[in-house]
Amino acid sequence: EPEVTQTPSHQVTQMGQEVILRCVPISNHLYFYWYRQILGQKVEFLVSFYNNEISEKSEIFDDQFSVERPDGSNFTLKIRSTKLEDSAMYFCASSAEAEHYGYTFGSGTRLTVV
């Protein structure tokens, strides 16, 4: 079964540092997403990406965040200057244009900002 792959599974970073979270979506999917889950809280939408541009973003997705699809296979989330409150599990997801409902999620990257 095709999978969405995320790396690394766990990243620890110092406050103020930049981090890049990487995702390889399913190859024929066209819609890409980032969600995050702070421990004990709801899974929250960050951003959606289609046709090489952001299609929707939440209030959380401020100027510190950016997304990129640099090479047609990877989909990255960059946090420029991490804060303690960015500590969360970050999920990448993708979906196809036709026949699928719901997304396929990756297993997540746990980001710990110290």
Next chain:
Amino acid sequence: GEDVEQSLFLSVREGDSSVINCTYTDSSSTYLYWYKQEPGAGLQLLTYIFSNMDMKQDQRLTVLLNKKDKHLSLRIADTQTGDSAIYFCAESMRRYSTLTFGKGTMLLVSP
């Protein structure tokens, strides 16, 4: 804004039926989903239902939707220990739009 609420914990014995409940606030929710998260894993789509349906059955899973009360439930028949996980209810207005999730219900199945 949209909100989705779930009870946080459910404990059942193996072989019993489990019913996980969810309420949502947005009457324009068109797609309603149930996701399962096992420890250390991502969110796995279990099933979905359109707002013009009342019920959907898929093997051991039965989804019931009461649009009037904005209430969604997931029934798992003959619950097994492998069903122990966190179950998330989610809704969206359009097929590829953002998902609004509940906090998740932890289901613990004891032998």
